[in-house]
Amino acid sequence: MQDTIKYVLDETRIPKFWYNIAADLPVPPPPVLHPGTLQPVTAADLAALFPAELIAQEASTEREIEIPEPIRDVYRQWRPSPLYRARRLEQMLGTPARIYYKYEGVSPAGSHKPNTAVAQAFYNKQAGIKRLATETGAGQWGSSLAFAGAVFGLEVRVFMVRVSYEQKPYRRALMEAYGARCVASPSDETASGRAVLASNARHPGSLGIAISEAVELAVQREDTKYALGSVLNHVLLHQTVVGKEALAQLMMADDYPDVIVACTGGGSNFAGIAFPFIGAQLRGGRKVRVVAVEPAACPSLTRGKYAYDFGDTGRLTPLTKMHTLGSSFTPPGFHAGGLRYHGMAPLVSHLKELGLIEAIACSQLECFEAGLRFARAEGIVPAPEANHAVRGAIKEALRCKIEGKAETILFNLCGHGHFDMQAYIDHLGGKLTDQSYDEAELAMALAGLPAVSA
């Protein structure tokens, strides 16, 4: 038996800088617009939501942004994360491809999300903030911010999408174990939540709605800011430690990816693993295919429109140009809550428009099948979100088998599924189906996009 190989970096190799792809883009991304004036937002517009350092990162075009030592000190608990060569999976598939995966499930909260949660908590603490408000889908982000809040002594309030809140009591308990307060969204604690509940008292919730609630709470109090787990430039930036480490680890393996696969919800996991490689290519390095895998039930990159839209359902956020299904779109309650978002990170959307990345959509069942295969081969049960990446990587490996090509495939296993076992229970019990969205609802949501010509 050819066994799994692990590539480990010592902690002096934790990146000292985040990589900012804005520095290397051939065309700058469209500006973010103020929803009232439709003019590009200013730092002052964002000051109610974020501390100055994060606003500066949001707009920065510096290629390298230094990671403060206190953040690296916390990263050190689990970083550098391991890179594995999945030889048992390769053999199970009978593929000539070499499959590598970066494993972010080793973080305290079990996913890649602490990479940015720790950074955001640090900058807020530094700015004298006492409390953070946020939303969470599957709960990976909420529990990561709860962890970071515990480390830096910040109060954390999490609005958790109701369908996930009910599906994942263990994830909620994790947030509470860290000392955070977690409420189901839509909630009656905000005007946006109450408005949604008025129209449908049993609304399953969505990330768009939960964002509205958290933003509303943040703007009400001086000592409270908002924190977002994906989509924004600074969030994507913080995740680039993943790809930077993977680059160094593949160098140890004397290898380089032909194709990178990552699941995409808001885009931060995707950016984390892919941007450092895309950046290298943009600076004249080797070309790499990059495949974003999204859920068929919420396919912003493959079925959405590239247009200006709100980040939330309550239309409180600035307008960003992105692939969107419309901010009023509510995806069905499938088991990958972290991917249930109507939009896509503006930077990821921009790369798609520039032809630098590809995107595919996969159904729930094929993703869980892939996850079980992976668990039996590699011993790690992936989060339902990560199953999309596993599915994408297996697809590529099987293509290599048909074509007889020994390509190098890299994917990010962004989190473990320990808090998502109900989904596996349902899957093993034959209770999962391939949920799909309502075409009429999608058409209506797209028709309702704000009229912005840009």
Add this chain to the structure above:
Amino acid sequence: MQDTIKYVLDETRIPKFWYNIAADLPVPPPPVLHPGTLQPVTAADLAALFPAELIAQEASTEREIEIPEPIRDVYRQWRPSPLYRARRLEQMLGTPARIYYKYEGVSPAGSHKPNTAVAQAFYNKQAGIKRLATETGAGQWGSSLAFAGAVFGLEVRVFMVRVSYEQKPYRRALMEAYGARCVASPSDETASGRAVLASNARHPGSLGIAISEAVELAVQREDTKYALGSVLNHVLLHQTVVGKEALAQLMMADDYPDVIVACTGGGSNFAGIAFPFIGAQLRGGRKVRVVAVEPAACPSLTRGKYAYDFGDTGRLTPLTKMHTLGSSFTPPGFHAGGLRYHGMAPLVSHLKELGLIEAIACSQLECFEAGLRFARAEGIVPAPEANHAVRGAIKEALRCKIEGKAETILFNLCGHGHFDMQAYIDHLGGKLTDQSYDEAELAMALAGLPAVSA
């Protein structure tokens, strides 16, 4: 803020030998007896249960037993595991003590159990065995053997103590995700299970009963062997990779423990972290206090009798001299299933009799309180079993605070609590109580110990 420090060994430092404390004991432990003849068991007596290599290890007095390369290859996925200095916890407690913890939750199944599961699966596979039968309490052992079975291509059947089976559906799902079959014990699949059900159709089960069921299944078929997750010498042996690594990691920190704390159910976690240090002491090295922490509701070391007893309730196993509450004793259904065992590893019991270790018992509530404190300080939610070690370490750290002593405390955080969040939900909701055993039942179980003079 003084942050957590991580001590990492590279994979060349995965131990090449297990440490066998039998080589260094000043007095050999009492022999294991055949339950029929009351004579010391022979290798032939055990051949129906275990492959020859494991039987040889069970009786070996060699100090170092080589770890076969294929086992080290699998270990490599997560070993060497990290050693942390818990500086955030030290600050929270305001103790002058230095608290180190070895973290075994990084294994695929989330605890120290794969250290022996992988070894046992390997030796069985090598001996041509097709199927393994075992019991599990909390499910950490069952899921570890399920993982090991998936790696080596062995069928795995797990009898899970009913109270845990019902409390922990996620743990059961993990076993099934790895491809194992898991049934609630007592079950109607064995004569021992049916006998228990006949007397009480709603029996909560116990490790003793589940062992009877697994042993019964194993002896019925040539292609099936039994695997035990604790208690036996060879199981304790395999866990010594934990302590051996910790020794090397503390050397990196230029430190050495004054006190080692470990939770004890069957004894394998305790042995894993403690034996290499006790062995060093026995060979003339530095003296170290070693504290076993057991649940107040199942206190074999602190309230049991040191006597010959059966390992199971059905009285199918050989007789071993150990601290026991009596094999008919059924502990209450508290939330640390891995510690709900009537007996204690004969080697651990022997060390207790020799005065080489101490033991304390802690209640459920104080352990969960300690676990929450740890989670908020260090970011890791411990398994309920591991909370006992955390509680013991905090007790020692607070003693150091009172005494003004800067001692070095080492404990093993044997697993994470990701599959045990229901216990935390109950605790956070104020629903947990300090369950205690029935004194009359204990007296009766002790009165029923087999009459063996030795």
